[in-house]
Amino acid sequence: MSSDFDETRDPWTRLSKRVVFDSPWITVEDHTCRDPAGNDTQYGVVRFKNRAVGVIPLHDDGTITLVGQYRFALEQYSWEFPEGGCPQGRDMIDTAAMELSEETGLRAESLTHFMDYHLSNSVTDESGALYLARGLTQGEAHPEDSEELHIRRVTLDALLKEIEAGKITDSITVMGAYKLALWRAEVKLD
Structure with a gap:
């Protein structure tokens, strides 16, 4: 790869776009285009109307609060940082x-602010941000009607072990946990 390439040059030629689905949360587009090699092709894109937002609740004793819930799209239970969508x-x-x-x-x-991320950059434009929460005090939770949540606290080491064992797979949680571990190793956490 040449060092003088232009990162802003788009090698795709977009010929047409059709919206095939639209909801309050996403739009699905079907593109007719020409790929970088010059081949005509179809490309589907999911456009998100919200940005993903996550929070690492880091307690003074070094433990982290996780939220557990059954994820409809995955058809499985997931332990993760508190997360949602920002319109x-x-x-x-x-x-x-x-x-x-x-x-x-x-x-x-x-x-x-802890980090920004793209969640799946090949077929979606979903992006988000993760925040580090400190100085925590407990109040009463008020989950949305569509949420049946469970809460638990873990150490960072326990969280990393669950990630390594494949028990925690949520991308925001995995990214945030590894960056938190890096910060700990670099003594950026007090």
Whole structure:
């Protein structure tokens, strides 16, 4: 690969686009296009109307609160950081605080931006942000009607072991846990 390539150049030629599904959460598009090799092809894209937002509730004793719920699309149970969707125009940090409170009852003295991410960049444009919550106090949780949640606290080492064992597979939780472990190793956590 040449060092003088242009990262902003789009090698795809878009010929037409058709919306095949639209809901309050996503739009599915069918594109007729020409790929970088010059071949005519179809490309399906899922466009998200919300940004994903997650929160790492890190307690003073070093434990982390996880939320468990059955995920409809996966057809399996999932343990993960508190997460939700932030509609366009809403502040991400306000949404992070709301998700933390709704799902766990926790209130954070501080919420710090921890990382940005793309969740599946080959067929979706879903992106999001993860926040680190510190100075936690317990209140009452108020999950949405569509959520049946369970809460537990784990150490970072226990969380990493569950990830390594394939028991925790949520991408936001996996990314955040490994970055948190890196910060711990680099003594960025107090």
